[in-house]
Every structure is written in C-alpha cells, then in structure tokens.
Amino acid sequence: MTKVAIFGVGLIGGSLALCLKGKPGLRVAGHSNNPASVDKYLKRGVVDEATTSMEEAARDADFIFLCVPVGCLEDYLQKLNGMRLKPGCIISDVGSTKRTVMDAAKSLHWENVHFIGGHPMAGKEQSGVEAATSHLFENAFYVLTPDESTPALEVERLEQLLAHTRAHIVKMAPAQHDDIVGAVSHLPHVIAVALVNQVADYNEENDLYERLAAGGFRDITRIASSDPIIWRDILLNNRSVVLRLLEDWKERMDGFIDMLNKEDGAGIESEFMKAGSFRNALPERRKGVIHSTFDVYVDVPDHPGVVGEIAGQLGSRQINLSNIQIMESRLDVPGVMRLSFREEEQLDRAVEVLKELGYSLHF
Numbered sequence: 001m002t003k004v005a006i007f008g009v010g011l012i013g014g015s016l017a018l019c020l021k022g023k024p025g026l027r028v029a030g031h032s033n034n035p036a037s038v039d040k041y042l043k044r045g046v047v048d049e050a051t052t053s054m055e056e057a058a059r060d061a062d063f064i065f066l067c068v069p070v071g072c073l074e075d076y077l078q079k080l081n082g083m084r085l086k087p088g089c090i091i092s093d094v095g096s097t098k099r100t101v102m103d104a105a106k107s108l109h110w111e112n113v114h115f116i117g118g119h120p121m122a123g124k125e126q127s128g129v130e131a132a133t134s135h136l137f138e139n140a141f142y143v144l145t146p147d148e149s150t151p152a153l154e155v156e157r158l159e160q161l162l163a164h165t166r167a168h169i170v171k172m173a174p175a176q177h178d179d180i181v182g183a184v185s186h187l188p189h190v191i192a193v194a195l196v197n198q199v200a201d202y203n204e205e206n207d208l209y210e211r212l213a214a215g216g217f218r219d220i221t222r223i224a225s226s227d228p229i230i231w232r233d234i235l236l237n238n239r240s241v242v243l244r245l246l247e248d249w250k251e252r253m254d255g256f257i258d259m260l261n262k263e264d265g266a267g268i269e270s271e272f273m274k275a276g277s278f279r280n281a282l283p284e285r286r287k288g289v290i291h292s293t294f295d296v297y298v299d300v301p302d303h304p305g306v307v308g309e310i311a312g313q314l315g316s317r318q319i320n321l322s323n324i325q326i327m328e329s330r331l332d333v334p335g336v337m338r339l340s341f342r343e344e345e346q347l348d349r350a351v352e353v354l355k356e357l358g359y360s361l362h363f
C-alpha cells in the first residue's frame, strides 16, 4: 500500500484526498492539530485515517503533502526534517507561492527524502474541507517546481500520483511562478478586495449601492470572498512581486484618469479593444484539452432517483447527454455528478434547465 499523508485537510488538501482516496493501492492519512477537525475528516470520509500527531501521520508515508497556509510551510518543513521519514519519501506542498518554500526546503539537509514544490492552479473562494471536491483540479494546470538536484525519477513518481487529479502538470522555476501567478491571481485578489471595500464604504451612506450591485459587480469580485488567513499569507509572502505589480496598476489607473480628464474617447475605446481581444482568446477551462466534451458538475443530494430525474428532464427537452458520471456518492457526503455533452449549445441549454430546477452547478 502506498501511504499518502495530507497535512491540513481543507479545501485543497481535502480535494486532493478525495482524488486519491479509494484508488487501488493508495491509503490516505490526514493530519490536523485540532482533534475536532480530525473527527470531521473521518466523519466526512475524506481520508482513510486521521490523527493530531504529525509523527503518526508522517510515519511510513510514501508521499507527504503540506496543504496549510503559506506562512506555516517553513515550520512544517522544519518539523518533518527532524523526523524519521520513510526512505524515498517525497514531500510536496500546494502553496500559492513557490520561491520561499523551495528556499526553505533547500536550506535543510534531507536524508533520502525529496521536496518537490507544487501548486494546483485551481480553487475557489470557499475554504475548509466542507468545500472540497474530487473534481476541483480536473483540466486545471498543476505547477511543479522541482529543484535541479531532484532526480527525474522522483518527479515522475509524483506526477504519476498526481495523474489522479486529472490536472495538467507544468514545470517551471519558482521565481517565474511567483511573477506570473502574482499577476494573474494575487493582483486580481487585491483589486477585488479594494473594489468591494470602496463600494462597501459608499454603501454606509446609501444602501442602494448594495442593492444595485447584483450583476457584473458580483462576478468580477467573487474572489474578494476568499479566506483572509490564506490570502494574508500569500500576499505577505509574495510582497515584492505584488508591490511591483501594484505600482504598474497605479500607473494604469493614472492612464485612465488622464484619458477621462482629456475626454480621450479613442484612448478608452482602444483600451477596451485590446482587453477584449486578449480576454476572449483566453483558454476556457471547461473545454478540456484532454476531453473533447463540454462538461458541467452538478451537486446532487444522495438519493437514488436523481440520475433518472436529471436524465429524464434533459431527454424530454431533446438535450443529448454524451456521458453521466457519479463522482462521489456516500451516505454522509452529497454527491457530485458530471454531465458531458458533445456540443456547447447542448451544455448551455442543460445549464439553463438545471438552474431552473434549482441544482447547484460548477464548471
């Protein structure tokens, strides 16, 4: 049996556990400092075993994943470094920044243990094991930042395990990762939070702001609801990159101020045209590279008739399903069903029907 130990079974650790648990030859152990969390992991059936003891979780583990806030990673590495780990053990993490954790791992001496940094580039604004799902990483990029000294065979072992996530593995240097992810993820989170708080302050005087903020404002600020501790740690950790990006951002805002002052309509138009053509060309995650289908995930209550009901409702409207897969179905966990369609138009119609029927959908 291959033992996988997961430290911090929250949104990401829990989702990873759900990808791996029940796969042939794999056993998943969870760790939390908090006894109540350990009970919760077991009760939800996310892991095979759980403990508050780091030693017990790490003992005999073939793989260890650190899925705790970025600010805790160095401390966890130091603790693991002081333990007797299984020879050949691979330690990885899922932190949203890669430079400091790679430096921390490199500064320690490991005896036949390999650290390979990782970052699944998928997530959501919710946190905790309650929000974990087995399909979170599907079709997403999963960055690995192996050091030059890490034997290729060990990186392959990790990649083989991560194949269960159905994510696309990409390898890059830690500093490059932090620069790019700073721009496409960390900066947008800061902007979303600042924007929401700006409107929240206006709303103190007049609650019409809140009432009219239903449409686009909600969409572009979804990530402002992300977990404060997780994001405090990410931003402090990648602060030099984020500070540089915010300086650029300030310049861009000055550019808009300038165009408005000068009533430069052509300038504004050209900014929207440039943004539109870049954004419209961005790859859509739901059109997976591996699968030539259009998929939607439906949260379904655990009752036997639900597959029939959904298939029946879609069939009666001549919406052609190409596949149905139940991804999690246990007594105590609500199920997730993947519906696949060969054509985007069929998917769009199905989404409309399922929303009308009150199902909660994910892409």
Ligand SMILES: NC(=O)C1=CN([C@@H]2O[C@H](COP(=O)(O)OP(=O)(O)OC[C@H]3O[C@@H](n4cnc5c(N)ncnc54)[C@H](O)[C@@H]3O)[C@@H](O)[C@H]2O)C=CC1
Residues within 6 Å of the ligand: 007, 008, 009, 010, 011, 012, 013, 032, 037, 067, 068, 069, 070, 072, 094, 095, 096, 097, 119, 120, 121, 122, 123, 124, 125, 126, 127, 128, 129, 227, 229, 230, 234
């Ligand atoms: N939220 C997201 O969308 C993504 C997060 N990440 C990274 O994954 C890691 C885990 O994040 P999530 O699963 O989202 O968070 P979460 O809050 O859902 O889970 C964090 C886990 O760490 C444990 N933990 C241990 N020590 C802690 C401490 N001192 N303070 C708070 N929690 C502590 C918590 O009990 C919990 O099990 C972070 O390093 C984050 O940067 C990576 C990709 C996406």
Ligand SMILES: O=C(O)C(=O)Cc1ccc(O)cc1
Residues within 6 Å of the ligand: 095, 096, 120, 121, 122, 123, 124, 125, 185, 223
């Ligand atoms: O909710 C979203 O869209 C995200 O941006 C999720 C996310 C959060 C943190 C990461 O390191 C990677 C992805």
